[in-house]
Amino acid sequence: MSPSDALPxxxxxxxxxxxxxxxxxxxxxxxxxxxxxRPPLGEGxxxxxxxxxxxxxxxxxxxxxxxRRPHPVGWLLALAAVGGGVAALGFGYPALAxxxxxxxxxxxxxxxxxxxxxxxxxxxxxxxxxxxxDHPLGRAKWGVAAGxxxxxxxxxxxxxxAREPFxxxxxxxxxxxLVSAAAxxxxxxxxxxxxxxxxxxxxxxxxxxxxxxVPLLLPFGMLPLPVWTTPVLHLLSQAVYPGAxxxxxxxxxxxxxxxxxxxxxxxxxVTVTLVAVYVAVTVVATQLxxxxxxxxxxxxxxxxxxxxxxxxxxxxxxHRLVYGVSASPDHVVRRLGSHLRLAxxxxxxxxxxxxxxxxxxxxxxxxxxxxxxxxxxxxxxxAHPVRVPLDHRGEPVGELEVTLPGGExxxxxxxxxxxxxxxxxxxxxxxxxxxxxxxxARARLSRARLEERRIIRRxxxxxxxxxxxxxxxxxxxxxxxxxxxxxxxxxxxxxxQTELDQRxxxxxxxxxxxxxxxxxxxxxxxxxxxxxxxxAEDGGEVSLDLAHDDALDPQTAAAAYAIVSxxxxxxxxHSGAHAARVTTATTTDGLHLSVADDGRGISEEARSGVxxxxxxxxxxxxxxxxxxxxxxxxxxxxxxxxPHAEVVTRA
Numbered sequence: 001m002s003p004s005d006a007l008p009x010x011x012x013x014x015x016x017x018x019x020x021x022x023x024x025x026x027x028x029x030x031x032x033x034x035x036x037x038r039p040p041l042g043e044g045x046x047x048x049x050x051x052x053x054x055x056x057x058x059x060x061x062x063x064x065x066x067x068r069r070p071h072p073v074g075w076l077l078a079l080a081a082v083g084g085g086v087a088a089l090g091f092g093y094p095a096l097a098x099x100x101x102x103x104x105x106x107x108x109x110x111x112x113x114x115x116x117x118x119x120x121x122x123x124x125x126x127x128x129x130x131x132x133x134d135h136p137l138g139r140a141k142w143g144v145a146a147g148x149x150x151x152x153x154x155x156x157x158x159x160x161x162a163r164e165p166f167x168x169x170x171x172x173x174x175x176x177x178l179v180s181a182a183a184x185x186x187x188x189x190x191x192x193x194x195x196x197x198x199x200x201x202x203x204x205x206x207x208x209x210x211x212x213x214v215p216l217l218l219p220f221g222m223l224p225l226p227v228w229t230t231p232v233l234h235l236l237s238q239a240v241y242p243g244a245x246x247x248x249x250x251x252x253x254x255x256x257x258x259x260x261x262x263x264x265x266x267x268x269x270v271t272v273t274l275v276a277v278y279v280a281v282t283v284v285a286t287q288l289x290x291x292x293x294x295x296x297x298x299x300x301x302x303x304x305x306x307x308x309x310x311x312x313x314x315x316x317x318x319h320r321l322v323y324g325v326s327a328s329p330d331h332v333v334r335r336l337g338s339h340l341r342l343a344x345x346x347x348x349x350x351x352x353x354x355x356x357x358x359x360x361x362x363x364x365x366x367x368x369x370x371x372x373x374x375x376x377x378x379x380x381x382x383a384h385p386v387r388v389p390l391d392h393r394g395e396p397v398g399e400l401e402v403t404l405p406g407g408e409x410x411x412x413x414x415x416x417x418x419x420x421x422x423x424x425x426x427x428x429x430x431x432x433x434x435x436x437x438x439x440x441a442r443a444r445l446s447r448a449r450l451e452e453r454r455i456i457r458r459x460x461x462x463x464x465x466x467x468x469x470x471x472x473x474x475x476x477x478x479x480x481x482x483x484x485x486x487x488x489x490x491x492x493x494x495x496x497q498t499e500l501d502q503r504x505x506x507x508x509x510x511x512x513x514x515x516x517x518x519x520x521x522x523x524x525x526x527x528x529x530x531x532x533x534x535x536a537e538d539g540g541e542v543s544l545d546l547a548h549d550d551a552l553d554p555q556t557a558a559a560a561y562a563i564v565s566x567x568x569x570x571x572x573x574h575s576g577a578h579a580a581r582v583t584t585a586t587t588t589d590g591l592h593l594s595v596a597d598d599g600r601g602i603s604e605e606a607r608s609g610v611x612x613x614x615x616x617x618x619x620x621x622x623x624x625x626x627x628x629x630x631x632x633x634x635x636x637x638x639x640x641x642x643p644h645a646e647v648v649t650r651a
Contacts, residue, residue: 012066016065017063017067019063019078019082020059020060020062023058023084023085024085027052027055027088030048030091030092030093031052031092033093037099039095046232048091049231050231050238051084051087052084054120054121054238055081055085057238058077058078058081058242059078061077061245065077065249073245073249076127077124077128077242079123080117080123080124083121086112086116087112087115090111090116091113093105094106094113118154122147123147123151125205125206126176127148128206128245129181130144130183134195135195150169151173153169154169154170157169167217171217173210173213177207177210178207178210181206182203184206187199188200188203201240202241204244205241209237209238212230213230215230347376349428349431350370350428350432351378354366357378357418358378358379360421361414361417364381365379365380365381365403366378366379366400367381367385367400367401368398368425369399371397373436379403381401382403387400388400388419388422393430397429397430398429400425444617470499471496471499474492516530516531523557528544538572539578540580545581545583546584547584547585548584555622556642559618559621559642562618563593563619563638564582564593564595566614567580568582568595570611577600579598590624590641590642592639593639594638596636596637597635597636598635601630602628612628623643624643625641
């Protein structure tokens with residue numbers, strides 16, 4: 001094998017179809033012959049069952065591999081499948097010939113029963129284990145050569161019909177089979193990481209297949225073993241080995257194969273196999289237990305009751321192996337609930353949920369993608385991801401993306417489990433988004449408070465502070481003039497009184513700008529009327545068209561007043577207009593505000609100032625929106641939508 005062998009090549013679906021048809025066709029035909037012949041239950045019948053199983057199972061596995069890539073392992077499996085089918089035919093046809101004398105070629109076909117199985121079956125544990133890899137053979141080529149040599153030697157010994165050479169070569173084959181199993185286990189522990197998946201099962205299967213031939217090495221009569229001992233051992237080993245090959249090849253994506261087997265199908269097949277074994281044990285017990293009639297039935301019933309718990313235990317283990325912890329929903333819920341309860345941060349929450357889902361469902365990777373943030377990834381994403389949208393209360397909040405180990409697909413049960421778990425992840429995503437929104441709102445609120453403090457500081461430092469200092473100096477001057485020039489002192493005091501009245505008005509204006517008392521006492525309409533009257537005193541014209549409900553919650557009313565106040569102030573100070581029109585209305589969406597003027601509009605070079613950011617943040621804090629536009633007719637329009645909140649009834 002060279003590195004180029006690892007590159008995917010086009011499969012041979014026609015050859016695969018011929019192999020499957022040959023293996024299954026001979027097996028079905030052989031079964032038909034046996035049903036018609038009804039031979040007595042003996043060693044031949046048991047080995048016939050083994051040959052039929054080999055033909056059907058390995059014919060299917062070989063066809064799957066060859067249809068996608070003509071690898072030597074596929075051809076060796078095909079050799080075993082066709083050999084098993086021919087060997088089964090070699091038993092069934094002569095059995096029918098005994099019942100219906102005169103059938104031609106019965107002796108020749110009978111000879112195939114003892115020889116056709118040899119090359120393929122021995123190659124399964126002598127050659128195949130060395131070839132299940134995705135890198136060059138290296139020294140493993142000597143294992144392949146030794147395996148091929150032993151296969152040829154045993155075939156020659158079987159053809160010569162000599163008992164002693166056959167036994168010696170078979171013993172060598174068993175030892176070499178155990179060596180190949182040990183070599184696979186070594187690769188499982190120390191080989192390339194990408195190829196370790198499934199090699200443990202492959203090593204176990206090869207060892208079991210080699211050991212199943214040990215009873216044939218024992219001298220006849222040495223141990224009083226039933227006639228079905230060796231065939232049953234063969235069947236047990238064959239139940240593991242084909243699946244081990246598929247797991248090793250598909251899980252590691254060897255040879256460019258991307259076949260995916262549904263977990264539901266896999267669990268069903270294994271369960272059917274367990275049920276078949278259960279039925280077989282019961283039937284065998286009925287034949288072997290002493291007594292006729294009721295005694296035999298009672299004995300079979302006792303065996304059935306004894307085997308049933310084992311079968312149920314095996315079924316639970318199979319489902320746990322196939323589906324992972326997700327086969328026990330209560331366990332998954334407990335683990336996910338612990339993360340929802342104990343996670344300290346939203347990142348820890350998402351990482352914990354992703355890890356739990358990946359481990360519970362035996363996935364290759366789990367990715368939680370949320371808008372506006374880095375995805376949370378558990379595992380190493382591979383090819384062909386399965387995507388599940390994350391919806392919370394009908395609103396998309398992200399996407400869950402998972403990949404499975406090579407050779408697996410979710411199936412209907414896995415998809416249902418993933419959809420159920422996605423609901424928990426969607427809730428966590430919604431919590432994460434809500435937490436981010438709370439943090440963002442807290443940051444905006446802090447900025448707004450800081451900006452308001454800056455405005456108050458500026459007004460006090462630049463306006464009120466110097467004015468008070470000037471008044472103090474004026475009072476000191478008036479005090480100095482009172483003894484020398486009382487008239488001048490009186491004139492100065494009058495001037496200082498006028499200045500003090502202006503400062504009092506400025507303080508009142510500042511307090512009203514922040515939150516006028518009338519807003520709490522009489523509502524938004526009265527506060528806006530007072531705002532218009534105050535600007536009218538300074539020469540500005542503010543017209544009101546108010547159609548909103550009088551009952552507004554204090555937070556919405558305060559935000560609406562602040563937005564209108566800032567917009568009107570900007571209009572009268574910066575737009576060149578002397579008039580502004582304020583419009584309010586209540587709709588099903590919330591409170592609509594509009595402040596329009598006929599000024600110069602917004603220039604292309606204009607940048608958002610503190611006032612503009614403050615208005616937008618006040619709207620967004622309530623879940624609303626604010627837009628500032630310049631219509632083609634001129635001027636500027638500030639529009640805001642504040643969603644409904646809890647209505648407060650005023651006394």
